[in-house]
Amino acid sequence: MAKADPNQYVGLAARSKEGPRLVTGKGRYTDDFTEPGMLQAVFLRSPHAHARILGVDAQAALSRPDVFAVVTPEDIKRDTKPFRPGRYAAGLKKPIAEYAGAVDKVRYVGEPVGAVAARDRSTAEDVLESIAVDYEILPANTDVHKAMAGEDASLIYDELGANLAWQGTLEYGDTEKAFREADRVVREDLKIHRYSSTPLEPLACIASYDRFSRKLTVRTNTQVPENIYDALRDALRIDDIRVIIPDIGGGFGQKIHLIRKYVVIVALLAIKSGRPVKWIEDRNEHMMAAGHACEQHFDVEAAVKNDGTVDGLRFKEIDDVGGSISTLTIHFTNKLNNLSNTYKVQNIRADGYSVVTNRCPVIPNRGIGKPGMCYIWERIIDRVAQDLDMDPSEVRFKNLVQPEQMPYTTPNGNIYDSGDYPGLLKRALEKVDYPALKEEQAREREKGRYLGVGVVIGVEPGGRNAARDMAIFPEMKETPGSGGINGATIKLEKNGTIALYLGSPNCGQAHETTTAQVAAGILGVSPDVISTTTPFDSDVAPWGVAAANSGNNFHLYDIGSIIGAATQLREKVLKVAGHILDAEPADLEIADGVVTVPGFPRRKLTFAELGKAAYNNQSLLPEGIDAGLQTTFYYTFPHAQPNMVPGQDRRVRAQFTFGAGAHVAIVEVDPRTGKVEVLRYLIVGDNGTIINPGVVDGQIYGSAAHGIAVALGEGFVYDDEGQLLTITLTDYGKCSTAETPNVEVEHAPSPSKFTPLGQKAAGEGAAIPSPAAIASAVENALEPFGVKIRHLPLTPERVWQLIQEAQA
Amino acid sequence: MIPGAFDYHAPASLEEALSLLSANVDDAKVLAGGQSLLPLMKLRLAKPEVIIDIGGLAELNYIREDGDHIAIGALATYTDLAESELILDRCPLLAQAAVVVGDVQVRNRGTVGGGLAHADPAEDLPAAVLALDAEIKAAGPDGERWIPASEFFITMLTTSLMPEELLTEIRVPARDGYKSSYQKASRQAAGFAIVGVATCLKESADGTCEDIAIGVTGVGDVAYRAEQVEAALRGRKLDDSAIAGAAALVTGGVDPIEDVNATPTYRAHLARVYVERTIQAARAE
Known part of the structure; x- marks a missing residue:
């Protein structure tokens, strides 16, 4: 078979496919979509950092004819189920039920307490002011050191008995020996503060529910379809879910985790009202409640030889994880990714402490x-x-x-x-x-x-390896996933163009351009005839656990699956062409979208001719081959072993x-x-x-x-x-x-x-x-x-x- | 981020605007460029029931020479001010302050009158207006009156304009032989002033300070003249130690504000540094 040159377009600063669309205002973001009869939602949010919710009176709002649905803490408790504790909350001794909205208590300023769906946005905002919430204000906890000293101003989760919610140790090598034998120990206390990437497009969602087919469709700007898919299933007990992800105005991690709360509540509004419901987050809502990178305090010691060799590193990490347990250990476990940085040190010990506080929950950030x-x-x-x-x-x-x-x-x-x-x-x-x-x-x-x-x-x-977090939870019974799986679909269309469908959404990192360059080299066409389909649609996208605009996943899983799908498509193209041209597939060559038999310049087929044969003309197809020129390939990383799933030694890739x-x-x-x-x-x-x-x-x-x-x-x-x-x-x-x-x-x-x-x-x-x-x-x-x-x-x-x- | 409901009026003349204002004196807000009012309304921090949009009153949009003064209509934008040949030639301090207000979009839409009447304690222009001994014209149902800048700013977001009055013009004496500088400390290039200092001065050939005026914004709850600094320098040789000594007086009698951008101690320190730097910059002009 003629040798593919996947590198033909690799390394070229090919012209951006999506850039012109995005920079001329022609991107299609969630807010650009409208559905018939669509309502607009806004959220009622806590003005307090810590308070008990004694009662919510939404009668005035409900009595208005232009208000179609209201969600209160009562509704959340009655109509939804808590999320299942994910991989970052698995270490809790007692599982804590976390719902999409506040029930019983609010734990940070901006926490969603309820929501309104009204005919238009300004009505919804007006109505919000008429909902009365009776709060019993509780002392706020904002200082992790007080929690470490056992001086909680109040308990954020009564079930935990303390605001220090988790502690655990990871040790590799023999740090005790390294420090015992060190010439000197160098020590420092360090701190990184709370920040975010403040994407230009805040969180957004449109939910619609077809009560006849019981199918829930959400269009949202999540970076990770799985989180939305699982959250809707957990909270609403709906299995038939379609997640559509259009252009995203920046992700950086901000749109991975807390977005699920809002999608669930907007979906509940859609179910209650029987109408599609749109919600677009405001900037100040995003700043208050969409998630922050964690404030991390480090107490660091290095065991050092006098020639500058560092033989050991020990650090204690205190994380201010905010008013939620759902991302309790995420900043600590991510230390495993670059625990020894570029250094050959063999002995490392990390003691992690996660403290819940009355601040915004922490989320992944770049x-x-x-x-x-x-x-x-x-x-x-x-x-x-x-x-x-x-x-x-x-x-x-x-x-x-x-x-x-x-x-x-x-x-x-x-x-x-x-x-x-x-x-x-x-x-x-x-x-x-x-x-x-x-x-x-x-x-x-x-x-x-x-x-x-x-x-x-x-x-x-x-x-990313989805099993990483098991390193700190060897007691975890159910693997949250392992390794990485994601797919791509490639289709040669009847006109000779190539349609490419990714298993992941795209936050503006030029996936359309990059993937076309890779596929073009393998298929023997110009990247110009390849288009990547947006939006992402979970009904048709070949997505798996690694389908995430996160974890630096694209280069491995998306490119891997595109190479796999394009290679299979090329093989099929050559088989069909070989049959039609009466030549051995292995003898054929492809260049510029034309399959040729070397030495016979008139024996050739364009991709358009092949496409027409593959979809319209059964008599031209070889026996034993499926019609159509479409392939889907799910990629897994072939070198994921050893250390894909951590054992008792807690070693993990x-x-x-x-x-x-x-x-x-x-x-x-x-x-x-x-x-x-x-x-x-x-x-x-x-x-x-x-x-x-x-x-x-x-x-x-x-x-x-x-x-x-x-x-x-x-x-x-x-x-x-x-x-x-x-x-x-x-x-x-x-x-x-x-x-x-x-x-x-x-x-x-x-x-x-x-x-x-x-x-x-x-x-x-x-x-x-x-x-x-x-x-x-x-x-x-x-x-x-x-x-x-x-x-x-x-x-x-x-x-x-x-x-x-x-x-x- | 949608304002509450309000009635909207776009008067065709100043006279009509004034009568609308008198008729709605408790409920109305005047809209000009909208760069301060609209963000407050969108956050629902301001919920006026009546908006009187004077943005279309061409009669209030001018910059012209008026005898020994420069007259600026309330609707002149920051960009107008920053680019006006007349301003650059006769009272460049106004242009120096206007050109660092917000970003290009804010400067294109925001108006001089709107900014002054809003009296944000971190707004740049009040410092310059104070340093230039400007006067502000207020038009009301009983006619017009002139308010000296020194009596205009009362406290945060509060001026001596009466509720039924409109700010219609700013008048600045055109002085010769003065040099000036406006500098501000801000988080970002387009940010509000944590400290903003407007200095204009006249010095003799031997470096003696004949006259000096220093307007300070961002430090207290309202822009003010640093009179103690001025008094300490007037008639003195402007050498480094005299300047440094006098600059230390900049927050005399003022309580520097505390916010997320700066503590009172740092604000006071910055004010001192910026007084020194604007004096040096003006002298080097």
């Missing part, structure tokens, strides 16, 4: 716990360097996993597929001319200008591919105002084989910009009563383009040994090391003042305070 894990490593390595009076890069070089060790198995069972970490770091230092930079820094300091350089490195895990990046941040700090300006930001990155460099660079720019903004001050601020003070983007403090540096990217790929094209992930990457890079650079700039950077964010006021404190 990298989830991984920016925290990288922050732990990169801060402590800097501290080791200071302690030993070594250059921080020297300490890194001393401890990096070496390229000849690849594939490298980490103490917790991850297998690093490929990579040259010393090479990335060396190149980054060369690119900025590190020695010259240090000289410039010294010269400028003389003049009262404070420049700082931060050099860090981090792995970028890709392709948290993710399956590992890219990496060395980051250099050069900053200037104005010591009088504390303002930090990023003068230069450079990344030397390994994203494996790059399919479309334009797309990958876009991912890197976006994730670096986010990580930099996180470090420099974007974030959520609560007062002691649990009121959120940052409900608008103005107060939230996101960097605008004016504050965001130009991010320079150099690619130094080490193709993966485990993936068909050598591809690795690119979605989360730069958001993982960038907070650490900024922290390192600011600390370096303020070295003359003796300032140490431990806690993020570094708002101007915070930096100014640190200078004042250091000088006092």
